Amino acid sequence: MIGETDKKIIRLLSDDLPLESEPFKGMAQKLGIDQKELLERIACLEQNGSLRRVGAALKHTNAGYCSNVMVVWNIDEKNAEHAGGFMADQREVSHCYQREHSEKWQYNLYTMIHGKSEQECETVIRKIADNIQHNGYKKLYTIKELKKTSAKYYSNT
Amino acid sequence: MDKIDAQILNLLQKGLPLCETPYREIANQIGTDEQDVLTRIKILKDKGTIRRISGFFNPRSLGYTSTLCAVNAPQKSVESVSQVINEYLEVTHSYLRDNDQFNIWFTVIASGKEEMDRIIDEIERKIGFTVQNFPSRKFFKIKVNFEMEESK
Numbered sequence: 645m646i647g648e649t650d651k652k653i654i655r656l657l658s659d660d661l662p663l664e665s666e667p668f669k670g671m672a673q674k675l676g677i678d679q680k681e682l683l684e685r686i687a688c689l690e691q692n693g694s695l696r697r698v699g700a701a702l703k704h705t706n707a708g709y710c711s712n713v714m715v716v717w718n719i720d721e722k723n724a725e726h727a728g729g730f731m732a733d734q735r736e737v738s739h740c741y742q743r744e745h746s747e748k749w750q751y752n753l754y755t756m757i758h759g760k761s762e763q764e765c766e767t768v769i770r771k772i773a774d775n776i777q778h779n780g781y782k783k784l785y786t787i788k789e790l791k792k793t794s795a796k797y798y799s800n801t
Numbered sequence: 802m803d804k805i806d807a808q809i810l811n812l813l814q815k816g817l818p819l820c821e822t823p824y825r826e827i828a829n830q831i832g833t834d835e836q837d838v839l840t841r842i843k844i845l846k847d848k849g850t851i852r853r854i855s856g857f858f859n860p861r862s863l864g865y866t867s868t869l870c871a872v873n874a875p876q877k878s879v880e881s882v883s884q885v886i887n888e889y890l891e892v893t894h895s896y897l898r899d900n901d902q903f904n905i906w907f908t909v910i911a912s913g914k915e916e917m918d919r920i921i922d923e924i925e926r927k928i929g930f931t932v933q934n935f936p937s938r939k940f941f942k943i944k945v946n947f948e949m950e951e952s953k
Contacts, residue, residue: 646863654863657856663842665835666821667854683819686856690819696857696943700813706850707810707947714898714906724939732942740941743869746933749902754869754935758947784898784906791887791895794855795910797863799890 646694649675651798653685657698658794705789709758711765712786715772716751718779724753727776731755736768751782805833807949809841813854814946860910866917867910868936871903872928879905882928891920903933 646654652675661667672682689695704712719727724742731753732740739756755772759765762785773781802810808831818826824842825835845851860867874882879897886892886907895907911917925932 654856654858658858660853660855661817663839663846663854665824665839667817667823668821679821683821687819692862693859694862696859697816698819698854698856699816700810700854701852701857702810702814702947703849703852704947706848707949708952709947714896728939728941735948737942738944740943741869741937742939742941743935743937745935749871749933749935752938782900784900786896787899788897789895790883790897790905791892791907792852793893794853795858795860795865795893796890797858797860797865 649677650685650689653682654689654694655796655798657686657695658797661698704758708760711759711762713757713765713769714784714786715755715757715769715781716784717753717755717776717781718745718750719753720777720779723777727778728753730776731772734768734772736764750779802949802952804951805831805837806841806845807951809838810845810850810949811946813842813851817854865910865912866914867908868917868934870907870909870921870924871933871935872905872907872930873903874905874928874930878928878930882930885927886924889920889924891916 656671662670668679668682672679675682686698728740728742731737736757736759737755738758741754742752743754745752757765757768769783809827812827812830817823820826824838828835828838842851872882883895883905887895891909891911892907893910898904898906909917909920911920921932921934
């Protein structure tokens with residue numbers, strides 16, 4: 645169970661931190677606890693796996709990674725574990741999930757691939773395709789980012 | 802981008818040191834001072850290279866559930882459909898993709914399965930197109946680090 649103070653921390657920590665020498669100071673004041681306790685609580689959330697990290701999210705297109713493609717793969721259930729592992733091992737693959745599929749959409753493995761050029765993405769896709777057992781795949785290049793925000797957890801606490 | 806900017810970006814993506822003065826710590830690691838680090842981050846934010854510096858959570862361990870959905874919207878409806886979808890706070894990412902079966906893809910994070918189903922049904926009703934839900938069965942990787950290098 646996550647306590648009320650931790651819920652408030654999670655909510656506040658989801659927003660952009662103020663860019664100042666002591667970025668956690670204002671948050672501690674808001675919560676009415678001292679910075680030491682706040683930092684200990686954040687470290688706890690990280691240790692128990694609730695918090696992945698406190699860090700920077702880059703806009704990858706501005707960071708030189710201008711080619712982004714979601715590739716969906718049709719993989720037999722028995723090969724999914726191996727294929728997913730191989731995909732996850734590729735540096736250019738940022739996300740890899742196995743998902744439910746449907747009659748009309750038989751793709752069950754999803755990879756997000758980022759490269760400095762379309763060619764870089766294509767090379768990784770070919771490398772994956774050559775090294776796993778699959779029944780086809782589809783490349784869905786990003787045409788436009790329509791929305792990208794952080795999740796709002798416990799927004800009513 | 803110079804070497805110090807690249808180092809800062811790489812360290813910031815790994816995670817801020819959890820101490821009272823994390824930027825001083827980063828400055829010490831790369832051999833500059835705190836003010837320089839803060840100034841450089843400010844510029845990188847203004848340029849849009851850094852979106853934000855914040856906590857990133859694992860929805861499942863917070864009792865939330867997340868999924869990926871897809872819609873096939875005709876070209877002329879893309880804008881109105883995405884407007885409806887993007888209004889939801891629970892929709893965190895949304896992309897227009899190059900595909901003839903499904904062109905709008907979005908992620909939803911909700912505080913439980915019922916809430917998730919309610920949101921998806923509501924979106925479906927409002928846009929008048931079927932929303933395909935592809936919940937995840939197994940997670941292999943999530944990595945959001947983009948390795949930065951000095952560039953000429």
